[in-house]
Amino acid sequence: MKRKLIAAVGVAGMVIGLAACGGNDGDDKGKTDAGGAKEITVWVMDGSAPKAWIDAVNAEFSAKHPGVTVKVEEQQWKGIQEKVTTALSENTPPDVLELGNTQSAGYAVTGGLADLTKDKAKLGSDAWQKSMLASAEYDGKLYSAPWYAANRVVVYDKKAFAKAGVTPPTTRDEWIAGLDKLKAADPASQPIYLPGQSWYVLAGFIWDEGGDLAVKDGAKWKGGLGTPQAASAMEFYKKLQAYSTAPKDKDEATPQQSTDVVPKGGVASWIGLGWEAGGAEKALKDAGKEADFGYFPIPGKTADKPGTVFLGGSNLAVAERSKNKELAKEWLALAAGKDQMTKYAAETKGALLPNQAAANFTPAAGSFAEAMGKGGVNGRITPVTPGWANVETEPNPLKEFMTKVLKGEDAAKAGADADKEIASRINK
Numbered sequence: 263m264k265r266k267l268i269a270a271v272g273v274a275g276m277v278i279g280l281a282a283c284g285g286n287d288g289d290d291k292g293k294t295d296a297g298g299a300k301e302i303t304v305w306v307m308d309g310s311a312p313k314a315w316i317d318a319v320n321a322e323f324s325a326k327h328p329g330v331t332v333k334v335e336e337q338q339w340k341g342i343q344e345k346v347t348t349a350l351s352e353n354t355p356p357d358v359l360e361l362g363n364t365q366s367a368g369y370a371v372t373g374g375l376a377d378l379t380k381d382k383a384k385l386g387s388d389a390w391q392k393s394m395l396a397s398a399e400y401d402g403k404l405y406s407a408p409w410y411a412a413n414r415v416v417v418y419d420k421k422a423f424a425k426a427g428v429t430p431p432t433t434r435d436e437w438i439a440g441l442d443k444l445k446a447a448d449p450a451s452q453p454i455y456l457p458g459q460s461w462y463v464l465a466g467f468i469w470d471e472g473g474d475l476a477v478k479d480g481a482k483w484k485g486g487l488g489t490p491q492a493a494s495a496m497e498f499y500k501k502l503q504a505y506s507t508a509p510k511d512k513d514e515a516t517p518q519q520s521t522d523v524v525p526k527g528g529v530a531s532w533i534g535l536g537w538e539a540g541g542a543e544k545a546l547k548d549a550g551k552e553a554d555f556g557y558f559p560i561p562g563k564t565a566d567k568p569g570t571v572f573l574g575g576s577n578l579a580v581a582e583r584s585k586n587k588e589l590a591k592e593w594l595a596l597a598a599g600k601d602q603m604t605k606y607a608a609e610t611k612g613a614l615l616p617n618q619a620a621a622n623f624t625p626a627a628g629s630f631a632e633a634m635g636k637g638g639v640n641g642r643i644t645p646v647t648p649g650w651a652n653v654e655t656e657p658n659p660l661k662e663f664m665t666k667v668l669k670g671e672d673a674a675k676a677g678a679d680a681d682k683e684i685a686s687r688i689n690k
Contacts, residue, residue, distance in 0.1 A: 301331040302586045302593060305349075305359040308338050310410075310576060312609040319597050330589060350374030355581040357590035358597075361406060363397035363575045368648040370405035376580040376587055378404045385595050389618040393641045398577050400646060407598035408617040410606070411575030413641050414462065414533050415633040416561075417542070420554045422451065422530035430558035432565040434498065441505050444530045455523055455532040456503045458510030458668045459661035462572045463533055463560075467495035469570035469642050470563060475660065476645045476653070476684055483647060483688045485681030487663050493673035500668055510668040513661060514538075521545045533560065535574075536613050539630050557630045559637030573641035575614070649688035659683040 306316070311334070320332045335356070337345065343365065349355045350369060361369060369375050378385065385407055387395065394408035416430075423429070426447035428440040444453035456463070465475055473491025476483050486492060503510070508523075517523055520538035525545040534542075543553040559568035578597060580590045596602055603621035607614070612623035612631030615638050625631035644650050653659065663680040667673045 300329065300586065300589070301333055302357040302584075302589050304332060304334045304593065305337050305346075305356040306334060307342070307360050307576065308336055310360060312606070315602070315606050315609045318605055319593070319602050322596055322602070323593050326592070327589065332593065347372075347374075350581055350583065353583060354585070355583050357584040357586045358578060358580055358594055360409065360576050361579055363394070363408070363411065363573070363577050364644055364650065364654075366397055366406050366577050366579065367400045367646050368651055369579070370400040370403075371648040374582055375405040376582045376584065376590075378406070378580065378591070381591055381595075384591065386599050386618075389600060389620060390598075391615075391618060393573055393638075393643070394575065394615075394617050396646055397575075397643045400648075406577035406579035407594055409576045409578050409598065410610075410614040410616060411573040411638065411641065412536060412614050413571040413573050413634055413638045414535055415557050415559055415630065415637055416454075416531055417534050417539050417630075418531040418556050418558070419529070420556045422448065423556065426530075430556065431561050432568075433561050434563055434569075437561045438501065441502075441531075445505060448530070451528045451530055452507055453505040453530050454502060455508050455519060455529045456499075456506045457508040457512050457514050457516075457519065458503060458665050459513040459658075460533065461513070461658065461660040461664060462574075464495060464499050464660070464664060465572050465642075465644070466560060466570045467498055468492050471495045474645065476647075476650070476688055483645065483649065483685065485659075485677075485684030485688075487660070487680045487684070488674060488677030492677050496664065496667050496673050496677075499664070503668060511665045525549055525551070527551075536630050536634065555630075556628065557633035559633050562640070568637045568640050570640050570642055571637050573615075573638065573643055645688070647688060649690055652687035652690055653684055655687075659687075 316334055320334070323332060324330065346359065346361070346369065350372070351374070382404055387404065390408050394411055398404060398406040398408050418430070422444060426443040428443050431437040431440050441453040444451070468475065468486070468491060471491035471494045473489050473495065474486045476485050514534070519532055520534055520541040523529060524532060524542045539555060539557070543555065546553040560571055562569040578594055580587060580594060584590050598617060600618060600620055603616040603618060607616040607621050607623035610623070612625035612629070612635065615635065616622060622635065623631070625635065659680040663676050666676040
C-alpha cells in the first residue's frame with residue numbers, strides 16, 4: 263500500500279543515487295570518501311523525494327558544510343524492514359533514513375535509532391503537527407522527525423450524485439440519507455463500494471466513538487475491539503457496508519477497488535487514497551470512459567469536525583551507529599524544517615501533507631488534495647508500540663473481527679476473541 267500511495271499521487275521524479283557536494287563542520291568524525299571528504303548517506307524510499315526538492319535540501323546543506331558529500335540512495339519498499347534492521351545493526355549504517363510512521367517505534371526500541379530528544383529545538387519540533395509527532399516518539403523520547411502523511415477521503419461520481427440530488431455530506435446522518443437517495447435513483451448501482459475488511463476505515467470510526475484499536479494496560483497492552491465503542495463503530499460500518507455488494511471477507515485490495523472495481527461502473531462512491539483515485543481515473547480513461555470524480559472528507563458525527571482518519575506516512579530518523587550524527591541531525595533539521603517542507607508540499611502539489619501546518623500547500627478547489635487536507639486535521643495513527651506490527655500480519659485479527667460481525671456474529675463476542683489475539687501479538 264505504501265509504495266503505491268507515494269507513486270501515484272503525482273510526486274515528480276524519483277531519487278536515483280543523487281549526490282551533492284556539501285560541507286565540513288570541522289568537529290564531526292565521520293566516514294570519508296575516496297578523496298578524503300566527509301560523506302553522509304541518506305536513504306529515502308522509492309518515489310518519496312521529488313528530485314527538485316532533494317536537490318534544494320542538499321544545496322542548502324552544502325552551502326553550510328563545504329566539503330561534505332551527501333549521498334542519497336533510493337530504496338524499495340519490498341523487503342525494506344529486513345534491510346533496515348540489518349543496516350542499523352552494522353557499523354556503517356545510513357546516517358539518515360526514511361521509515362514508515364508505524365515502523366518507527368519498533369526500530370527505536372531495539373536501540374537502532376539515535377535519541378533526538380535533546381535536539382528538539384534545533385529540529386523545530388514545536389511546529390510539527392501533533393498527530394504526526396506521535397509516531398516519531400516512543401516512551402517519552404523523540405527518535406525521528408515526522409516527514410509527510412496522507413489519508414483517505416470519499417471519492418464520488420459527480421454525475422451519479424447530481425442525478426440523485428445528493429450534495430457532499432458533512433455529517434454521518436447526511437451521509438446515510440444521501441446513500442438512500444442514490445439507491446433510490448439507481449437501484450442497480452452501489453451507492454458506496456465498501457469491502458468488509460477495510461480496517462483503516464473502521465479504525466477512524468472507533469476513534470470517533472472514543473475507543474482505540476489497543477490500549478496500554480499497566481505494563482502491557484490489550485485489544486480494544488471488545489468494547490462498546492468498537493461495537494458502535496462496527497454497527498455504523500455495517501450500516502454503510504449494507505449499501506455495497508463488496509465481499510465481506512476481503513479488503514480494498516482484493517480485488518483492487520480503484521482499478522478492478524470502480525472502472526467497471528455502477529459505483530457511486532468509495533473510500534480511497536490519492537494513488538487510488540489517480541489509478542481509477544487512468545483506468546477509466548484507458549477504457550475510453552470519462553472520469554468525473556468529486557471528493558469530500560469522511561463525515562463525522564457533527565458538521566463541525568470531520569471523521570477521524572488514519573494518517574499513513576513516513577518519518578526521517580538518524581541511525582544510532584552513524585559516524586556523522588551531528589551532520590546527520592543538521593541535514594534532518596533542514597529537511598524537516600518549515601522552508602524545505604513548504605517546498606516539499608508544493609512539489610507534491612498538496613498530495614501529501616507536510617509535517618507542519620505552516621508548510622501546507624493550497625490545493626485547487628474541489629481537488630482530492632483539498633479534501634484530504636480538510637480530513638487530515640483530524641488524523642491519528644495506530645497504537646505506538648513495537649508490537650503493533652505483529653497485529654497487522656495475516657491473518658489480521660481486525661479483519662477477522664469485521665467479517666464475523668458483518669456475517670451476523672455478536673460484536674462483543676467477536677471483539678473479545680479478537681482482543682485475545684491482539685494481546686498475544688502486541689505483547690511479544
